[in-house]
Amino acid sequence: MIDTSSAIPTAIESKHLFLRAAAGAVTERPPVWLMRQAGRILPQYRALRSKFPDFKTFVKTPEASTEATIQPVDELGVDAAIIFSDILVVPEAMGLDYEMIEAKGPRFPKVIEYQKDIDALLTGKAAAEHLSYVYEALKMTKTALADRVPLIGFAGAPWTIFAYMVEGGGSKTFSKARRMLYTEPAMSHLLLQKITDTTIAYLQNQVLAGADLLQLFDSWAGELPPAHYRIFAVPYLRQICEALPEVPKTVFAKGAWFALEDLAELPCQVIGLDWNITPEYAKKATEGSKVLQGNLDPCNLYADAATIKKETTAMLQAFGGNHIANLGHGVYPDTPLDGVRVFVDTVKEGMRNEG
Amino acid sequence: MIDTSSAIPTAIESKHLFLRAAAGAVTERPPVWLMRQAGRILPQYRALRSKFPDFKTFVKTPEASTEATIQPVDELGVDAAIIFSDILVVPEAMGLDYEMIEAKGPRFPKVIEYQKDIDALLTGKAAAEHLSYVYEALKMTKTALADRVPLIGFAGAPWTIFAYMVEGGGSKTFSKARRMLYTEPAMSHLLLQKITDTTIAYLQNQVLAGADLLQLFDSWAGELPPAHYRIFAVPYLRQICEALPEVPKTVFAKGAWFALEDLAELPCQVIGLDWNITPEYAKKATEGSKVLQGNLDPCNLYADAATIKKETTAMLQAFGGNHIANLGHGVYPDTPLDGVRVFVDTVKEGMRNEG
Numbered sequence: 042m043i044d045t046s047s048a049i050p051t052a053i054e055s056k057h058l059f060l061r062a063a064a065g066a067v068t069e070r071p072p073v074w075l076m077r078q079a080g081r082i083l084p085q086y087r088a089l090r091s092k093f094p095d096f097k098t099f100v101k102t103p104e105a106s107t108e109a110t111i112q113p114v115d116e117l118g119v120d121a122a123i124i125f126s127d128i129l130v131v132p133e134a135m136g137l138d139y140e141m142i143e144a145k146g147p148r149f150p151k152v153i154e155y156q157k158d159i160d161a162l163l164t165g166k167a168a169a170e171h172l173s174y175v176y177e178a179l180k181m182t183k184t185a186l187a188d189r190v191p192l193i194g195f196a197g198a199p200w201t202i203f204a205y206m207v208e209g210g211g212s213k214t215f216s217k218a219r220r221m222l223y224t225e226p227a228m229s230h231l232l233l234q235k236i237t238d239t240t241i242a243y244l245q246n247q248v249l250a251g252a253d254l255l256q257l258f259d260s261w262a263g264e265l266p267p268a269h270y271r272i273f274a275v276p277y278l279r280q281i282c283e284a285l286p287e288v289p290k291t292v293f294a295k296g297a298w299f300a301l302e303d304l305a306e307l308p309c310q311v312i313g314l315d316w317n318i319t320p321e322y323a324k325k326a327t328e329g330s331k332v333l334q335g336n337l338d339p340c341n342l343y344a345d346a347a348t349i350k351k352e353t354t355a356m357l358q359a360f361g362g363n364h365i366a367n368l369g370h371g372v373y374p375d376t377p378l379d380g381v382r383v384f385v386d387t388v389k390e391g392m393r394n395e396g
Numbered sequence: 397m398i399d400t401s402s403a404i405p406t407a408i409e410s411k412h413l414f415l416r417a418a419a420g421a422v423t424e425r426p427p428v429w430l431m432r433q434a435g436r437i438l439p440q441y442r443a444l445r446s447k448f449p450d451f452k453t454f455v456k457t458p459e460a461s462t463e464a465t466i467q468p469v470d471e472l473g474v475d476a477a478i479i480f481s482d483i484l485v486v487p488e489a490m491g492l493d494y495e496m497i498e499a500k501g502p503r504f505p506k507v508i509e510y511q512k513d514i515d516a517l518l519t520g521k522a523a524a525e526h527l528s529y530v531y532e533a534l535k536m537t538k539t540a541l542a543d544r545v546p547l548i549g550f551a552g553a554p555w556t557i558f559a560y561m562v563e564g565g566g567s568k569t570f571s572k573a574r575r576m577l578y579t580e581p582a583m584s585h586l587l588l589q590k591i592t593d594t595t596i597a598y599l600q601n602q603v604l605a606g607a608d609l610l611q612l613f614d615s616w617a618g619e620l621p622p623a624h625y626r627i628f629a630v631p632y633l634r635q636i637c638e639a640l641p642e643v644p645k646t647v648f649a650k651g652a653w654f655a656l657e658d659l660a661e662l663p664c665q666v667i668g669l670d671w672n673i674t675p676e677y678a679k680k681a682t683e684g685s686k687v688l689q690g691n692l693d694p695c696n697l698y699a700d701a702a703t704i705k706k707e708t709t710a711m712l713q714a715f716g717g718n719h720i721a722n723l724g725h726g727v728y729p730d731t732p733l734d735g736v737r738v739f740v741d742t743v744k745e746g747m748r749n750e751g
Contacts, residue, residue: 211568213566214694214725214728216694216695216698216728216730219693219695220695220698222695223695223696223698223699223703224698224699224700263618263651263672265672266671266672266693266724267672267674269693296618296651296672298653298654298672299653299672299673299674299677316621317618317620317621317622317651317653317654318654319622319654322654338574338621338624339569339571340571340574340575340577340578341578343571343575343578343579344578344579345579348578369621370569373569373571375571
């Protein structure tokens with residue numbers, strides 16, 4: 042059992058730059074990490090991964106997850122670790138198994154089509170119980186990190202998990218999932234609520250296992266029209282944020298530029314931004330109410346060092362304070378490690394906030 | 397040879413609702429058509445298509461293209477026809493052959509990687525000469541339409557064609573194409589210019605063959621950061637618009653909400669909008685300088701008739717005048733024909749502008 046009595050230090054008083062920045066404090070420089078920093082960009086990861094027959098076995102082995110989580114801290118000197126896992130462990134825990142097809146992505150042999158499919162799902166704590174390997178990995182990582190940097194836990198946002206469960210995998214349009222919102226709105230809400238309940242239980246357990254901050258990935262936010270994002274996404278993000286007052290929370294809704302004003306009203310501390318959104322637009326839309334995270338174009342890291350330095354510095358200057366440096370998307374698998382290093386080092390050395 | 401002496405009637409004085417609306421006139425109701433209206437949603441198209449061994453043979457047969465172009469005019473009563481073709485005929489005419497893989501999409505066996513690959517391309521008129529089957533289809537369609545509705549010609553926008561030529565097919569990130577913009581900016585401009593020169597020659601021939609309006613599809617606009625869109629996309633769109641003063645032009649840059657102000661300054665008449673952009677946002681960003689086209693979520697047409705009617709009417713009201721009704725994306729292949737009909741009929745009957 043997880044000890045619910047363990048106290049969580051207030052982020053703003055943390056010794057960690059990342060947590061202080063996430064809590065809105067003025068920091069000596071912006072902290073830096075990269076989405077998907079744990080993974081294929083590192084040769085150490087590829088060596089570790091090759092010892093496992095498939096991705097899912099890897100994800101379900103806490104020792105492997107721990108090692109992959111710590112590798113970028115050692116290798117790149119980032120200011121935060123993010124637990125190596127996958128957003129699709131949640132639908133799986135609810136009873137919808139997925140396959141990860143190498144170089145293609147996830148596939149769900151069975152999808153949600155009818156009310157009975159939703160009725161058959163596990164939900165809330167009962168579903169979250171099946172994810173003990175994640176909690177184990179968080180605890181092991183926490184011990185291994187020895188408080189060097191904070192540990193980020195995460196989950197997919199309900200709409201994105203819904204999209205996979207209905208669509209059955211990646212899609213150019215997610216038209217099956219979006220179709221259900223029009224044809225079966227009540228059923229859609231029922232499924233979104235079940236995903237939300239499970240996600241809350243899952244993230245509560247992550248916090249108890251040591252996660253210092255939680256990030257919600259709404260990868261397919263940009264597929265929804267603004268009115269639907271307001272109806273089918275934002276209320277569930279709100280429920281999750283409200284259920285987890287103990288730690289700072291980041292919402293990264295890719296493509297949801299149109300919803301920034303709504304996201305700015307969520308009880309979360311940080312808003313993640315994709316590379317389509319200019320710092321100016323984001324600052325205006327959120328009116329300084331949130332810490333902003335992002336958003337260098339990941340393709341920038343293919344460039345030469347001088348270009349990366351120049352564009353990273355321009356980004357840091359455009360955001361100014363209350364900023365966590367990151368890319369605007371997960372780092373692409375074939376990104377040269379040298380490019381990643383220049384990015385991290387530029388943030389760490391090239392730009393120090395005054396005072 | 398195409399007769400260059402044929403006069404093109406001024407759109408604003410046209411007898412056609414669509415052309416008058418595109419030219420900015422106040423019309424009795426908004427005209428309506430659908431992107432991808434010619435194609436898989438129609439049983440007549442599927443019957444016709446089944447007579448051909450593959451997509452490319454179909455596209456290169458003017459009689460087939462003509463029939464597919466006219467089918468939705470007969471069957472749905474839309475206010476414009478759009479020539480049945482593909483944006484990838486342009487790279488093919490330049491010397492980069494593609495395959496269309498059923499249910500998967502296009503693939504280029506050879507891609508653009510080095511300067512020598514660009515040097516080897518045909519460009520401008522020499523490339524556009526290879527597209528006589530498109531001009532033939534336009535002329536045949538024009539005759540067969542007998543001036544019932546105007547005929548839309550089209551091409552891919554240079555950045556989107558560039559993306560396919562470098563990436564080699566569809567992609568979740570287009571990171572190879574975007575990478576080249578960072579690593580080889582001068583070479584990228586060279587390729588974009590060759591595509592632009594070819595597109596201009598191609599579209600000039602389309603006008604001479606009877607196209608009444610031209611639409612540029614920038615399908616992957618949303619993959620670029622705003623700064624890159626301004627550098628690598630907008631100037632080439634401008635060249636094309638400037639080279640074709642005889643007919644109204646529509647620019648549809650999917651995902652490029654961030655560039656609406658720039659697009660509003662192009663010498664085009666109509667801006668196409670995807671379903672992420674609210675009419676309010678678009679009107680503000682373009683300051684009434686353009687006719688707006690779009691932008692119902694294509695998934696809306698999966699809903700029941702009452703829902704489609706309600707949401708279509710709400711869209712029409714939100715846009716108000718200077719609007720061409722359309723979806724915010726090409727109609728999805730599995731859309732029920734009844735849904736499409738309700739959409740078209742709602743625009744044609746449900747909403748008439750006063751005066």
